[in-house]
Amino acid sequence: MSNAKDIFLKEATTASADGPQRIFINKALGGYYANRDIQKARYRDWEKARDAASLAKWTAVNDLANTLETFVKKFEGNGGKVHWARDAAEARNIILKLIADAKAKAVVKSKCMTTEEIHLNDALEKAGYSVVESDLGEFIQQLRGEAPYHFVFPCMHVKREEISALFTKHLGTAPTNSPEELTMIARRHLRQLYVDADVGITGANFLIAETGQISITENEGNARLTAALPRVHIALSGIEKVVKNLDDLSVLLPMLATAGAGQPMTCYNTLYSGPQQPGECDGPKEFHLVLLDNARTQLLADPEQRDALHCIRCGACLNVCPIFKNIGGLAYGTTYQGPIGSVITPHLRGLEQWNHLSGASSLCGACTDACPVRIDLHHHLLHNRRNANQASPNLFDRLFHRGFNFVISRPRLFAFGGRVFRFTLPVLKKIPLPYLSAWLKTRDLPPAPAQSFREQWKESNHG
Amino acid sequence: MANAREEILGRIREALKVTAPKPHFKSESHGATHSINAKPWLPDGGETESARLELLSENLAKLKANLIRVPNAAAANQALAQISQTKNWKKVAYHSHPLVSPAAEALPCEKWEVGASLDKQKLEGCDAGVTSCEALVSQLGSILVSSESSGGRSLSILPHVHVVIATTDQVVADLETCFKQVLEKHRSKLPSMLSFITGPSRTGDIERILVLGAHGPKELYVILIG
Amino acid sequence: MRISLFIPCFVDQLAPQVGLASVKVLKKLGHEIEFRSEQTCCGQPSFNSGQWDVAREGAIRTLKVFRDAEVVVGPSGSCVAMIKKFYPELLKNTSHAAEADALAQRTFEFSEFIVRKLGITDVGASLKKKVTYHDGCHAMRELRIKEEPRQLLRAVRGLELIETEESESCCGFGGLFAVKFPMISTAMVQVKGGALARTGADYVVSSDPSCLLQIGGWLTREGKPIRPMHIAEVLAEGLTQ
Structure with missing residues (x-):
């Protein structure tokens, strides 16, 4: 793991758990939203x-x-x-x-x-x-x-x-x-x-x-x-x-x-x-x-993301970004925070060190809608993720997705795997598994149904 | 040392060998020209003179600038005198201009006409700066001052109060028109500074709460003749 | 019309009631429904993780599944966006590009299909509940679906639709984002879920089952009374076959 990523994870974890600070930031932004809408209407x-x-x-x-x-x-x-x-x-x-x-x-x-x-x-x-x-x-x-x-x-x-x-x-x-x-x-x-x-x-x-x-x-x-x-x-x-x-x-x-x-x-x-x-x-x-x-010319050399150089540094993408609003600007560790920073920093300072910023997004697209010069911000985060995977693939990620793909490219294996997953879910919930336990730390999963959709479809339409 | 200019321009030309697709917009196809005439989509600046004046006064009010409409130059002089009295000005700076000079010279306080070179320490001690302007933009409530028409760069920004004396025929509808006029007027040489002033100086840096008078003037008066 | 159902993999396995409700509603509207059992996952998790080579395989497989389908309808804004928006990007400059564009043209999100394609806003449902609608980001920003689900909900007898202050805010799911950055994802669902809980609505309705998994998971954990419900389930309420 890169140093910048470790620092980011630590800072972002602390900041996103700070409820009072979140309320303070949202209150400060409240007036901005109201004024922006009034001016846009003109x-x-x-x-x-x-x-x-x-x-x-x-x-x-x-x-x-x-x-x-x-x-x-x-x-x-x-x-x-x-x-x-x-x-x-x-x-x-x-x-x-x-x-x-x-x-x-x-x-x-x-x-x-x-x-x-x-x-x-x-x-x-x-x-x-x-x-x-x-x-x-x-x-x-x-x-x-x-x-x-x-x-x-x-x-x-x-x-x-x-x-x-x-x-x-x-x-x-x-x-x-x-x-x-x-x-x-x-x-x-x-x-x-x-x-x-x-x-x-x-x-x-x-x-x-x-x-x-x-x-x-x-x-x-x-x-x-x-x-x-x-x-x-x-x-x-x-x-x-x-x-x-x-x-x-x-x-x-x-x-x-x-x-x-x-x-x-x-x-x-x-x-x-x-x-x-x-x-x-x-x-x-x-x-x-x-x-x-x-390194601006490096970004210029990428026609797919060249529009990131259209940025006029208005900050609108930060103001609407749920990630920014929850982790705050300091956690990024970059000169330019928020969505535009997550897009351009890997170009300006190295993809390997800074790709985690592309990952730290739900890809909600609020930034892209807010950008006055129509930079395709959230899609560029996807592009950075792709480029990072091509440049230096992460072994765990590769195995996970290759394995997943092995299952989903075989419909019968998928149906069987799904069945096993549903029946063992109560047990799986108790084992520290990657991803699943991260989910369960703050959120429940609904109880797994006895039958999948495809099983019920088969019964009622052909069975 | 290798030539940085040539190297950067070289990098740019190399980078641009691969073209990026021209953005295509859902709203409509815009033809092949480099820019779109955006005027019809930006905020309205007013079709007629009276519409422009109304918009200007509305926008200035929202910006917390004070607009004083007067019928003639004599009334403008009186208006300035009245502000001076209310605010209890001790020292006022101004520049030589047919609208500004008579009004400033008639003031009952200490007056200082900024000359060929400006004493910045002296200006710092002034309560107000009185200037003319290049134009007023009704679309946004902006006032265009310049280093040529408004007594240099500091007079409109350093004193605590800025008073602009202008005439209604200086009001233009929008930024685009304003730029055209400026380029036309200063065809031979542009003033070294052109500044659109849109309301008194402000900041929202503390908890995003609006405070007027961050570094520039806390108060902005526009005395509009006509 | 013969409608080919596109059932997202986790709906198939974890929320089959959403698929069944979709069938019920579309049948009620007089259409023939088919489900092609060779379909599995659209490949979005790999696409979002930058594994475009893996995702491309999923896309090509899905193209094949729906090759001769008249229309494809899915009860998930996110998975439909994958087909409509991202397959063409994933497969551009390949031999599958034309087919990807063609599938994108005839694939629809459930509420979009009923309102835009069928021109129907009242499916005949009734549900005496207070509900609020959550805009899934993919449906709202990739597919520009905003009014359609609301039109459908307003026509449901007895249903009271109220807006939430954070209706356009992301719930924080974002696929693997929810488990790769669980602390940020949780903070986001706290904002979203908190606003939903304050509405006093009985249900939070969405066209996106993945958002409902995240929102519902948090609401249950926090013991909030408001429950998640997919729009297909709402529209299936009170329908007589």
Whole structure:
């Protein structure tokens, strides 16, 4: 058994037995469901809008080289500088060098999952920089020394009392149970940090080939401040974030907000096309964009699952996933939690180590229905299971299914086996058998009938 | 070091040698073009000017932004003065603009017009920022500001209150129309920042409970002339 | 019409009453029923476990069983989805692809068949009970069956149909998932079963016997009064032959 799988099983077992936490998470999601439904109803046809969003991403991803080159040409024409990173280490080195060149001391970051993916904060701190997460949820998780729980709502599992205690400990503020007051504590604390920071690091939600702009979506205004006040702006983005044009963006921006957070539009959707221009009174002097591959091209090479690169990281699939709602986001041990994380992590970090995430699904398909860009999420979990079995078959699984198939391909043996199973079931229930005892630990089995359907059919129709 | 750019682009071209089938949608067949005109399926932006204004005001209200409709520029100046008094502003920042300057200059408190270069520490100490905008989008209740039309990047985000002064002819139906207009207007060079502001700054990070004023303005006023 | 019954393997062995009820209802509607005894399991457990080579053998075998059947009807959204949705995927680019597509076209889930194919919503059943309907994920999301079973239930005399807050939530069965990840599966059925128990209904009805196995198994263990019942059993209530 792989290490990642052991950790997952342990964490998931603990979390799924935590009833009060489940109620807390469901309550937090309750408001989201209500708002999402209100906003979806404002679309004249949500399903067709999903088609359009899906096609917009399909077009860009399936012409990725040209789309990226068009984007880069435009972006550099606007005065920004593009850096290409094949993997996480290369991306970290590029960013560290940019910060060193800027002779920076303090770095402020706005929320960016791609920086989590490359473990940027660790690298920056090791290099001696002070780095602060400015998104409220990320700020709280940074103080907690914990990875984000949900890639859109990083601290949705943390109770206000815990946040109050955390702020008292780290910031010396008086305890309060008011979410508003807690938010204001963070606001006051972070304001001066924006003003003092030399470098601002952000992500990017979309790269627009037509105009060479990067688009950043956020609610709090921290990304706006991060890209306005420091001298240097560094953005990190996966190569798959590129779209063809602003028309496509006019579909994707509202759908991202509605699917992900139940909003008509996220509070700030900002397009950046360069550093401060002549005639503009502020803005960074330098604007860098790091384009990251980090195994995305491996996913691209799989046409069956290529649509996973359409993901706009709205988090809708997590919000509806019964697995996520029961095991929570931390148990996954991945940068991207929930269904999309279970689909892409085996591609990004290795199928052998991470295939258990594909198995940990009832394949209910709620994720696929929720996805605004129509990624075939739950079927890709099946594809990953198939690929894992082909790459490194599990001996027990092979024997089990080959054995089962031996029986079911012989109808008379099947009928006989079924009979034996029914008659011995009371005894079998008492023996520790794989699968059966796992079932019986929390669930009963109905008493086995004396006669099977086929036996009764034979009697009444031919007997 | 091998060229990362060439290597990644090479990997992409190699990966794309096998094509993925174009998604087919149950709802209808969409022809061969790369994108679908999604406008008829997105939220309505209003056919007529009065429908657009009604939608805009409805959406702004839901977003907890304050819309003040005024008949003319003089009334806009008065409206700003009234907000300033109610909120007891000590210091207000603004940028030079035919709609903004007269209103801001008439305020009875300390005024600061942001100039060619912006003192961010000074801006941090301001109670409010007053700006113009590029457009307002009735479909979503969004206000488009830019580094060119709205006094740079910080003025509309750092102060605790943001006031936008605009005219009704700046209202457009939807995002798509808005983008078209922007591209047309800034044909030679895009402002380095274009930002759609949809309500005052907010967060739901603590127990997913809505709190206004996370980092950006806690309050957003739109003074709409016409 | 001559209907060939597709009885899932565990219904055959553990819930034969579901098969018998299906026969009763379809006969009552005036159709001829056959049961081909060479059928066993559709191969879904192996398919879901990534053992597609094994599952493919099951699919080819099942194709052969139903080769000349006029229509195939099964009282399980999940097993029918295997034939309708996953056989074509499993067998694409093989010599069986066309046959898989053809079988998919003439295979129906029980409630889907009655409402969509036969155009009937009232089969003449009566049951004086309060029931709530559970949407099996395969029926709802793979086959897009949502209204059909509700239409059938609303027409049952004396029956009161109420909705559950979690009617679209997965029960946590998921085939081998239920025993490979029993703790997650149990947490899911706790959510589902808890919501069902709160409705005060007499029965939770579904078109999917596997969901009912999971839900019923938990409800019994927890001593909840609400009982599982397959939609075919409901529709067979009060029918006169």
